[in-house]
Amino acid sequence: MIGDGNMQNKKRSLTGDRPTGKLHIGHYFGSLQSRVKMQEDENLERFIMIADVQALTDNFNNPQKVRDNVYQVLIDYLSVGIDPEKTTIFLQSMVPELAELTVYYSNLVTIARLERNPTVKTEIAQKKDVFGESVTYGFLGYPVSQAADITAFEGELVPVGEDQLPLLEQCREIVRKFNSIYGETLKEPKAVLSSNKRIKGLDGNDKMGKSLGNAIYLSDSEEEITKKVMGALTDPSRIRKDDLGNPDVCMVAYYHELFSEDEVKTIFEECRAGKRGCVACKRQLAENIIKKLQPIREKRKYYEARPELLEEILKNGTKKAQEIAKETMSKVKESMKLNYFNK
Numbered sequence: 001m002i003g004d005g006n007m008q009n010k011k012r013s014l015t016g017d018r019p020t021g022k023l024h025i026g027h028y029f030g031s032l033q034s035r036v037k038m039q040e041d042e043n044l045e046r047f048i049m050i051a052d053v054q055a056l057t058d059n060f061n062n063p064q065k066v067r068d069n070v071y072q073v074l075i076d077y078l079s080v081g082i083d084p085e086k087t088t089i090f091l092q093s094m095v096p097e098l099a100e101l102t103v104y105y106s107n108l109v110t111i112a113r114l115e116r117n118p119t120v121k122t123e124i125a126q127k128k129d130v131f132g133e134s135v136t137y138g139f140l141g142y143p144v145s146q147a148a149d150i151t152a153f154e155g156e157l158v159p160v161g162e163d164q165l166p167l168l169e170q171c172r173e174i175v176r177k178f179n180s181i182y183g184e185t186l187k188e189p190k191a192v193l194s195s196n197k198r199i200k201g202l203d204g205n206d207k208m209g210k211s212l213g214n215a216i217y218l219s220d221s222e223e224e225i226t227k228k229v230m231g232a233l234t235d236p237s238r239i240r241k242d243d244l245g246n247p248d249v250c251m252v253a254y255y256h257e258l259f260s261e262d263e264v265k266t267i268f269e270e271c272r273a274g275k276r277g278c279v280a281c282k283r284q285l286a287e288n289i290i291k292k293l294q295p296i297r298e299k300r301k302y303y304e305a306r307p308e309l310l311e312e313i314l315k316n317g318t319k320k321a322q323e324i325a326k327e328t329m330s331k332v333k334e335s336m337k338l339n340y341f342n343k
Contacts, residue, residue: 094321
């Protein structure tokens with residue numbers, strides 16, 4: 001129950017993903033593993049948001065894509081071990097208080113401040129094919145929406161990577177300004193800096209993504225994994241099998257560090273000595289990735305065959321999120337003198 005004493009003594013954490021595609025191994029090593037581990041903390045109440053509204057900020061012309069991927073992301077969550085009994089999974093668009101809070105917060109931040117946000121600037125530059133030279137209000141203002149998401153659930157702990165710190169700082173600024181105008185109402189969130197690094201793509205790109213065609217998905221079949229690994233970037237200076245290799249510039253070696261921990265020392269030594277061919281090295285990597293992802297794929301099959309269970313999980317989580325957001329909105333409206341009909 002939301003209102004019991006134990007829950008009130010717990011801190012809350014909020015994370016989430018945009019449903020623009022299935023999740024890949026970059027998500028797995030970057031955030032999913034740590035979210036599963038966080039479930040062991042009995043002093044933490046965990047929330048994961050499927051951010052469909054935020055996904056629409058740069059997919060507004062393709063709502064079916066967003067809708068279809070809501071359940072794909074949910075299946076990925078469940079398949080890696082996120083337990084809906086321990087972690088509340090909810091749908092952003094079904095919590096109307098988030099949109100209302102976004103409107104109130106938009107009065108507290110200037111356009112110039114949003115344009116200075118380094119994370120926003122970087123993402124706008126990456127999406128010129130979507131926006132051209134003039135970005136939409138919705139995309140420019142998504143840090144305000146994120147502030148609403150975090151504060152609606154009184155999220156005190158927000159796990160982020162370094163590239164997301166400017167967004168959290170924007171949220172903290174909004175909270176401080178709100179509290180200075182309307183009184184101490186909102187909790188200022190703290191960043192929990194993730195130690196997980198961003199996983200590079202198969203082509204060596206610093207970012208792994210669907211649009212870049214360089215990702216291995218948690219749902220990929222054995223054949224798909226093998227085909228992708230066989231096409232991965234290797235040491236470009238290595239022409240023949242017995243040429244001396246350099247693991248530091250080889251993406252196959254990079255992934256061996258993630259999936260072949262017990263063998264990686266031998267793999268690197270053989271590569272540097274010219275005793276390991278790239279084809280054999282890729283095949284070994286593919287086998288290890290397949291083995292690692294096999295339990296996840298099996299769980300995926302289980303949930304894919306049970307759409308009613310998926311809907312029940314999402315409905316239950318969203319209902320809990322709605323109740324908490326209503327409590328926060330009640331406090332906000334009272335502070336802002338908008339509680340007209342309350343006695």
